[in-house]
Amino acid sequence: MTRENGISRRGTLKLTGAAAATALVAGCNDDNGNGNGNGDDDGNGNGEAAIEPGTEIMFDGQTAGWEGLEPSEIEGEQNPTLVLEEGESYTIGWTEGDGSLHNIEIRDDGGDVVDDLQTDETDDPGDDQILEFEASSEMAEYVCDPHETTMVGEIQVE
Structure with missing residues (x-):
């Protein structure tokens, strides 16, 4: 030395x-202090997207997670966090899938379905897998019941 x-x-x-x-x-x-290097991300690898009122939110139902199809703000994102405006109307559903049984539900933070916003389980998505609703503060997540540990995304109502 x-x-x-x-x-x-x-x-x-x-x-x-x-x-x-x-x-x-x-x-x-x-800027969020979560160390992920992306200020638009919620720290869990799920992009956060502010969704305009009246927007149709569509997913590809994959057992590994909901993959965003539209609007463009969620395209390609897995289980994105949806930021909605309270009292405004939205449409959410899935139009493509992996052949497994899926459904879509909107739940509160206790895990209960909000205002009967749920579809029946099916392996063939279509118009019956679409929900129309007004955003309310009790909404916390969108979920596929059979795959609730992987197909779950956060809803933030502001």
């Missing part, structure tokens, strides 16, 4: 390494 100006070369490298690690970690954080 050699010394320059009273500081060991090894000590200089340790300091440089610590400074670089601090900068790297700081650069990975985002």
Whole structure:
């Protein structure tokens, strides 16, 4: 180990390494403080999307999760968080699927279906897998009952 100006070369490298690690970690954080590097993400890998009133929200029902089809704000996102406006009308459902039995339900934070907003289970999605509703503050999530651990997304009503 050699010394320059009273500081060991090894000590200089340790300091440089610590400074670089601090900068790297700081650069990975985002404005939400969740460390995912994407301010539009809720920290669970689920994109957050503000949905305009009157919008039709459509999904591809995959056992691994709801995949957004439309609107474009959720396209390709798995189980995106839907930000809705209280009292405004929306349509939600699934028009494509993986051949497994699915349904769609809107639940409150206690896991109960809100205002009978649920469809029957089917492996062939169609018009009967579409729900029309007005957003209310009791709405917390959209879920496929048979796959409620993987096919579940958050609803935020503002």
